[in-house]
Amino acid sequence: MSTTPSSDSLTSLTRPAAPVVAAPMAGGPSTWQLAAAVSAAGGLGFLAGGMRAVEQLVQDVASARKATAQPVGVNLFVPETANTAIPAERSAPGSPARRRRAAEVAAYRSSLLAEAARLGMDPAELPAADTLDPDATDGWDAKLDAAESGRWPLVTFTFGLPAPEVFDRLHASGSVLGVTVTTAAEATRALDHGADLLSVQGPESGGHRSVHDPAADPGTTALADLLAEVRAAVGPSVPLFAAGGIMHADAVRAVLSAGAAAAQCGTAFLRAEEAGTSTLQRTALEQAAAGTHFAHPDGSARTALTRAYSGRWARGLENRFMREHSDAPAAYPEVNSLTKALRAAATAAGDAESVSLWAGVGAARARPAPAEQILTGLLGDSPQ
Known part of the structure; x- marks a missing residue:
């Protein structure tokens, strides 16, 4: 007790x-x-x-x-x-639910190969689907x-x-x-x-x-x-x-x-x-505040929910990657591990349309x- x-x-x-x-x-x-x-x-x-x-x-x-x-x-x-x-039957190794999940993760990895090519990455930099552990504990x-x-x-x-x-x-x-x-x-x-x-x-x-x-x-x-x-x-x-x-x-x-x-x-x-927010995300938030990008015509920030980056629903500034990968499976941490190298490459390239930019609906009001x-x-x- x-x-x-x-x-x-x-x-x-x-x-x-x-x-x-x-x-x-x-x-x-x-x-x-x-x-x-x-x-x-x-x-x-x-x-x-x-x-x-x-x-x-x-x-x-x-x-x-x-x-x-x-x-x-x-x-x-x-x-x-x-x-x-989480119901025990859904997390049991070898269960039908786990087999479906593994298949969905493998299919999602295949859909990300074009993203890797877009960023000049070797496809091998994306982890193989069968190496991604749904039971990783952080x-x-x-x-x-x-x-x-x-x-x-x-x-x-x-x-x-x-x-x-x-x-x-x-x-x-x-x-x-x-x-x-x-x-x-x-x-x-x-x-x-x-x-x-x-x-x-x-x-x-x-x-x-x-x-x-x-x-x-x-x-x-x-x-x-x-x-x-x-x-x-x-x-x-x-x-x-x-x-x-x-x-x-x-x-x-x-x-x-x-x-x-x-x-x-x-x-x-x-x-x-004092925040550790990346330069790329700070720039995106500045653009949302100015209404020049990631913003609706009324000046509010354009955000949306996605599972594309991590496999769990999250809200961020809406970009191309989110729109084009709305089929991401409910599979955290596998999807998060799968997209880690993609997110790093997009950040290094200054590509705000490919990286996660987590922010709430009031993002346009954030100030430095x-x-x-x-x-x-x-x-x-x-x-x-």
Whole structure:
């Protein structure tokens, strides 16, 4: 049975003085410098542990702790082997579902050979389909060991729901634990497993949708309505972080008024000076803000959902690759591994039409500034 954190610990970690959470953004944007800057300014910074070697993640935690005395959270991807939301028969080696999945991945690899040629790559640089492991764990066990031994104060999970034993283990080491949810049903199940807080992710969010069952289509219920549904399902005392298209102070005030403990913002921090966002993505965001590219005629950013890059639904600036590869299978991490070299080559070539550019619906409002200034703007103390 999970041990409930003390009320003081829960409050200090889930209700920051400046009620804004810098969302964990895996793949580069969420540096320890960004997390530390947001926490030092009174918000809550996060380190993205997904697709991060455990040794580097441990060093990031140590660097953030040296930079600020304020707590910084760590977010971990839940691998399919640890995700209780996936039916056992669908993940069994050699099952019909696994054979279909392998065939779909092989077919998708074949469809990407023209992309490799376009980028001047040797086709051999794309991994062979039979070498891609659906049960790869992203260092899950080692990261849990690090969280336990390092007594990380706040750990959250995305991409699924771990077993109650995982919550028991990290609660015993003193961690406050959270889960990203996209439906009220996911929320109640997360609490049943031992979650202390919930990050409620609306469809407006940039990056990956944390639908617990990766084969399910992501919901379309707008954040405001989803937040109300989750609150009704879990009761008044569970801390909720509200995520999805929050780019300005009015939106922050709206979710706080609706009962959220904090607004969780990712896209708003993509152009922060401390973020590890690539030069190519910064340029694309600048173009979206100027309305010259990746923008609708009304000036809003043109984003869409895709599985083309990773095999899990994610929202990004809509480009050619997304449009031409709408048939990508629901197969993370295989698709993510398959496109890794393509994404690297496209980034090196400055080809924004071929690389993933994760961002939410409010991407056109992202502005370059120090993280503290962006946080201040989200609180309404200066214009965004």
